[in-house]
Amino acid sequence: MNNPELILITGATGFLGTQLVGELLARQPDASLALLIRDRAGQPGQQRADRIVPEEFRSRVEVFSGDVSLPNCGLDQKAWDRLSGDVTRVIHSAATVRFDHTLEEARNINVEGTRRLLDFAAGARNLKSMAYVGTAYVAGERSDLVREDELNVGQGFRNTYEQSKSEAEALVRSRLGSLPGVILRPSIIVGDSRTGVTSSFKMMYWPLKIYARRLWRTVPGYPDAVLDIVPVDYVASAVARLTFDESALGSCVHLCAGPRASATISEIAKRAAEYFHVREPRYVDPNLFFAAIRPILFIALWGRKRRILRDGRAYRDYFTMKMQFDTANAERLLGPVGLTPPPVLDYLDRLFHYCVASDWGRKPVTAE
Numbered sequence: 001m002n003n004p005e006l007i008l009i010t011g012a013t014g015f016l017g018t019q020l021v022g023e024l025l026a027r028q029p030d031a032s033l034a035l036l037i038r039d040r041a042g043q044p045g046q047q048r049a050d051r052i053v054p055e056e057f058r059s060r061v062e063v064f065s066g067d068v069s070l071p072n073c074g075l076d077q078k079a080w081d082r083l084s085g086d087v088t089r090v091i092h093s094a095a096t097v098r099f100d101h102t103l104e105e106a107r108n109i110n111v112e113g114t115r116r117l118l119d120f121a122a123g124a125r126n127l128k129s130m131a132y133v134g135t136a137y138v139a140g141e142r143s144d145l146v147r148e149d150e151l152n153v154g155q156g157f158r159n160t161y162e163q164s165k166s167e168a169e170a171l172v173r174s175r176l177g178s179l180p181g182v183i184l185r186p187s188i189i190v191g192d193s194r195t196g197v198t199s200s201f202k203m204m205y206w207p208l209k210i211y212a213r214r215l216w217r218t219v220p221g222y223p224d225a226v227l228d229i230v231p232v233d234y235v236a237s238a239v240a241r242l243t244f245d246e247s248a249l250g251s252c253v254h255l256c257a258g259p260r261a262s263a264t265i266s267e268i269a270k271r272a273a274e275y276f277h278v279r280e281p282r283y284v285d286p287n288l289f290f291a292a293i294r295p296i297l298f299i300a301l302w303g304r305k306r307r308i309l310r311d312g313r314a315y316r317d318y319f320t321m322k323m324q325f326d327t328a329n330a331e332r333l334l335g336p337v338g339l340t341p342p343p344v345l346d347y348l349d350r351l352f353h354y355c356v357a358s359d360w361g362r363k364p365v366t367a368e
Contacts (some may be wrong), residue, residue, distance in 0.1 A: 005031035006086045007243070011093035013037055015200040016189055018052045018092065019236040025057045027240050034083060034237075035075060036066045036094070068094050068113030073249055074119065080120070089243055092117045093133035095168075096224050099159040099314050106164035114168040118175050129180050131243040136187040136228065136256050136325050138166040143322040145259075148185070148252045148329045156358070158317045169252075176250055182242055183252040186235045187325060188318075193231035193347040196262075196354030201361045204229060207315055209360050212276040212352075216308050219281045220289035221319025223266035227344070228257045228325055234341045238334055251329050256341070258327035263344040265319060271345060275352045286320050349366065 005023060011017040011034040024033060037045035045065040053061050064083070066074035075083070096109045114132065121130045139146040140155035140162050151170060157163040172183055190205075191198030201209070210216045237359070238255050242248045256262075266283075273280045284293065298309050334340065357365045 005033055005088050007082060007089045007092070008034045008036065008273045009089060009091045009102055010036045010073075010113075011050050011095065013052060014093065015198070016186070016232060016235060016239075017093050018199065018286060019192075019232050020093065020239055021052055021061075022054075023236045025053075025060065026114050026246075031060070033061045034087065035061060035063050036068070036075075037063055038067045038074075039065045044195065050347070068092075068116055069109045073114075073116050075112075084120065084123050084127055088126050090117060090121050090124070090127070090130040091133065091239065091243055092130065093239075095133075096277075097161060103160045103163065106160040107167065110161075110164040111168045111171060113301050114171055118172065118179065121179055121181075122279060125297050127180065129182065129243055129246075129249060131239060132169070132182055132189060133170045133239060133278040134172075134185050135162070135165050136185040136254055137162050138169050138185070139323055139325075141317075144252075145324050145326055147326045148254050152314070159314075173252075180249045182245075182248045182250070184239055184242060185252065185254050185256070185325075187228040187230055187254075187256040189232050189235055190229045191231060191351050191354055192233045193342050194233060195278045195351035196347075196352070197365070198232070198351070198354065199361075201355075203315075203318075205355065205360070207312070208272060208352075209273060209355070210308055211281065212278065212355070214278055215304065216312075217279065217281050218283050218289075219265065219269070219319055220286040220294075220316060221265060222281060222286075222322075223264065223269075223283050224322060225265045225319055225321050226262055227265055227268055227318070227321070228262045229344055230255060230257055230341050231347060234339070237339055238330070241265065241337065241339065242333060246334070248333050253329045253333060254325045254327045255323050255330060256325040256327055257344055258330075258341070259324045260327075261341050261343040262324065267345060268348065271348050272352065275349060290316065344362065 012021050030311050034050055037048050041047050046063045049063040065073060072080050086108055094107060094113060121127055140157040142155045169183060235255050269281050
């Protein structure tokens with residue numbers, strides 16, 4: 001007799017994790033979930049879980065207060081032993097996505113946290129699969145076609161996030177011979193392709209907001225730079241399906257728009273200009289901007305404009321990317337069941353609409 005499915009999930013309260021929990025509860029009606037969630041000041045893990053798990057599903061969800069950055073993931077021995085005996089699948093999506101962590105801080109969460117989950121999986125007596133959610137941006141500063149079987153090819157990295165996630169993936173790859181694992185690499189995750197709904201207004205949303213509000217029009221980048229974004233509904237569905245797909249084990253899968261469905265900065269900006277009724281942006285060579293123009297502007301500007309200059313540094317490299325992500329494994333594994341990422345330009349207006357309707361996340365939106 002097969003053991004009942006018990007899926008251990010890290011990162012459940014994150015943007016992707018929240019959607020993934022809902023997807024698994026709907027897709028796997030006989031499965032139970034074990035959520036590893038950090039306690040916060042005034043917010044125990046159970047309370048945080050109650051915000052993402054509908055009441056009718058709570059009998060199938062158990063919350064374990066823990067933290068992947070701590071020994072044994074912050075679990076006491078009793079909880080560790082129990083999970084080791086009962087868990088059948090692991091989905092590790094917890095990570096720090098901050099670009100400003102020191103390398104030591106990023107490694108403690110992204111690399112050592114992954115090591116702890118791998119150690120747990122190695123001791124899980126009924127494990128069928130472990131899905132590791134990494135990032136396509138382990139490709140770092142590459143400017144060519146990035147294949148799913150490639151990791152380190154001598155590339156540099158833009159920030160400690162990319163470097164630590166590359167090191168974490170290398171660790172996972174080193175264990176694939178002894179563990180039934182699959183590596184999943186999403187690109188930039190944005191809102192739901194059907195509704196535009198998002199709980200995270202980072203990455204693409206920050207420069208989009210200042211552009212839509214006519215606060216800044218100059219782009220230090222290339223109009224033909226590629227922006228590979230994927231909607232959260234596609235990524236969550238893909239992770240949920242591939243976690244249960246035996247043919248995916250041992251693979252690395254790009255959950256990306258890829259050459260077929262991605263768009264350039266100028267294509268996205270043109271659509272945004274039309275939607276928000278603003279002029280199309282001006283493009284400035286990024287090397288010239290950051291070497292000569294930005295220092296002068298930083299002295300001359302004050303208040304909000306200076307804050308834009310300061311905060312915008314984190315996004316500088318994402319306006320210059322020329323690399324594309326090959327999606328051969330994704331097409332092989334997900335294509336036959338009709339799961340493919342929609343072209344970016346097909347759902348952009350829905351993302352824009354939700355930004356306006358929610359005032360960029362400042363107010364709730366009533367479902368239509």
